[in-house]
Amino acid sequence: MTESVHIILSASAVGGMEKRLSGLFLHLVQRGEDVRLVAPRALVEALGESAEHGGLLDHGERLHLLDCDATDPRFRERVGEVVARSPDGVFHYCLASPFRLHRARTKRTLYTIPNASLSQYSARGLLDVYGGILRSTRVDVLDPNVFATLSRRFPWRRGSFSLTPGSYVDLDRFAPLPAAEREDAIVFLGLFSDEKQAPRLVEQIPDLVRALEAGGVAAPRVWLMGRDSGDVSVTDRVARLGDPRVRAWLERDPARVLPRAKVFLSLQRSTNHPSKSLLEAMACGLTPVVTDTRDSRRSAPERLAEYVPRDFTAADLAQACLKVLRRGDDAIDARTTEMRAFLERHFSMESMATYYRLLFEQLRALPPR
Numbered sequence: 001m002t003e004s005v006h007i008i009l010s011a012s013a014v015g016g017m018e019k020r021l022s023g024l025f026l027h028l029v030q031r032g033e034d035v036r037l038v039a040p041r042a043l044v045e046a047l048g049e050s051a052e053h054g055g056l057l058d059h060g061e062r063l064h065l066l067d068c069d070a071t072d073p074r075f076r077e078r079v080g081e082v083v084a085r086s087p088d089g090v091f092h093y094c095l096a097s098p099f100r101l102h103r104a105r106t107k108r109t110l111y112t113i114p115n116a117s118l119s120q121y122s123a124r125g126l127l128d129v130y131g132g133i134l135r136s137t138r139v140d141v142l143d144p145n146v147f148a149t150l151s152r153r154f155p156w157r158r159g160s161f162s163l164t165p166g167s168y169v170d171l172d173r174f175a176p177l178p179a180a181e182r183e184d185a186i187v188f189l190g191l192f193s194d195e196k197q198a199p200r201l202v203e204q205i206p207d208l209v210r211a212l213e214a215g216g217v218a219a220p221r222v223w224l225m226g227r228d229s230g231d232v233s234v235t236d237r238v239a240r241l242g243d244p245r246v247r248a249w250l251e252r253d254p255a256r257v258l259p260r261a262k263v264f265l266s267l268q269r270s271t272n273h274p275s276k277s278l279l280e281a282m283a284c285g286l287t288p289v290v291t292d293t294r295d296s297r298r299s300a301p302e303r304l305a306e307y308v309p310r311d312f313t314a315a316d317l318a319q320a321c322l323k324v325l326r327r328g329d330d331a332i333d334a335r336t337t338e339m340r341a342f343l344e345r346h347f348s349m350e351s352m353a354t355y356y357r358l359l360f361e362q363l364r365a366l367p368p369r
Contacts, residue, residue: 003108004089005360008079009039010070010096013227014046015191016276017114017142020167020352021094022047022056027353029059036089038082041065049252052173070096080104090363092356099131108363111136112164113150116143116270120195133157137366138359140164143271144295162359166299168349169279171340176285177259179332184212184325185221185261187286189254189277192226192234197267197291197312202237204314205246211318217325223261225251258284262332263324265289265317269310272296279347285336289320299347304339 007025009018022044028035037044037056044065047053056063066078079101083091091102092110102109111132115121121129133139133154141147142164151158192198205222212220227250228235238248251257254277258264264281266272271294278288278299288305290296291312297305306320327335 003034003364004086005033005035005092006064006082006086006089007035007037007092007094008082008096008101009037009043009094010075010101012040012042012046012069014043014050016167017094017112018043018047019053019276021092021112022053023168023170023349024353024356025062026053026055026059027349028357029062033357036062036064036086038064038079039066040069041067042069046252051253051255052170070101076101076103088368090360092360093132093136097128097132098135099128102135106368107137107366108368109136110138110140110359110363112140112142113146114142115146116195116268118146118149120270133160136160137363138162140356140359142274145271162355164274165351165355166274166347167276167279168352169276169283169343169347170349171283171344174255174280174283175259176283176336176340179262179285179329179336181260182262182285182332183221183260184217184219185223186263186265186289186321187258187261187281188222188224188226188265188267189251189258189281190226190275191229192224192248193229195269197269198224198226198234199232199237200312201265201267201317202234202241204312204317205238205241206243207314208317208321209243209245211314212321212325215318215322215326217322220245220325221261222246223257224248225254225257254280255284258286261286263287263289263321266296266300267291267308267312268293268296270294273299274347275299279343282339283343285332285339287324287332287335287339289317289324301342304335304342 025037048057068074090108094112147163235248264286266278273295291310292307308316
């Protein structure tokens with residue numbers, strides 16, 4: 001019998017939560033803690049292509065690589081096999097609900113809900129969330145509004161909910177270049193989804209580029225790094241613009257590109273807190289242009305960012321971007337130093353790891369059933 005912690009990821013594609021929790025796995029392993037990662041092989045291989053998570057495949061004895069993801073009916077069976085081999089373990093389900101995945105009855109179950117809004121779920125999806133809450137002993141919630149809503153809807157379980165302190169950023173890996181060595185480039189990094197407003201951004205890009213040129217930026221660049229989501233291909237729409245200054249591609253190692261730019265677009269509809277991409281960009285010295293939504297200032301205080309309306313126009317974006325691109329190199333470098341100091345105080349891996357260690361130890365202290 002073992003009391004290993006099993007972190008269970010369910011998607012094949014890389015997103016902020018997958019990067020955050022696989023980073024936690026690596027951090028805990030490097031400190032000699034008994035932790036396992038259960039995840040689709042495609043996800044681990046994709047994560048392993050980045051410099052930040054390249055060490056994942058070096059820990060083969062701690063990896064349970066699955067030949068499918070949560071969209072496949074076999075996923076439940078594969079996770080069940082892992083649970084059966086470690087009946088006294090601690091099981092940390094990330095996004096995928098233990099309601100349908102965890103057949104065994106155990107008190108050592110943690111469920112992470114990373115969504116910024118419950119409205120993002122379908123009726124069946126919401127049933128899975130509620131069932132997962134009832135199946136789990138502890139529930140880890142990323143968004144403060146979701147935390148408050150669930151606390152109201154499950155008053156008898158209020159003590160089981162905890163609010164994630166945030167995300168983390170590796171300040172050694174995500175490091176800036178001096179402003180004098182950067183381009184007048186604007187970056188979007190993330191899933192090309194409606195929630196992150198990538199399609200809306202593409203609609204505004206031609207007018208944005210024209211406004212930047214009119215504002216004195218001689219060679220503006222707009223780089224969108226991510227993958228398509230849903231029926232609309234942002235990648236194709238960018239290609240159809242026919243402007244070599246505007247590019248869209250899937251970048252496995254954002255730390256390679258981010259330091260070359262000056263502005264980062266964080267345009268989510270619900271909230272930009274705690275976007276890992278936003279934190280990584282700030283660590284690289286990019287001034288964020290952020291939609292004015294809910295808790296976004298917790299990740300990007302107004303003294304460090306430029307804010308635009310949630311339903312932004314090209315003029316809104318251009319005005320914010322020009323404020324940054326017209327700054328002198330010394331001012332940009334001073335802002336970079338201030339952003340990195342802010343991140344070091346509030347978004348370290350150690351603070352996040354301490355939070356999860358406490359939850360894992362609370363679950364280990366319980367009888368399995």
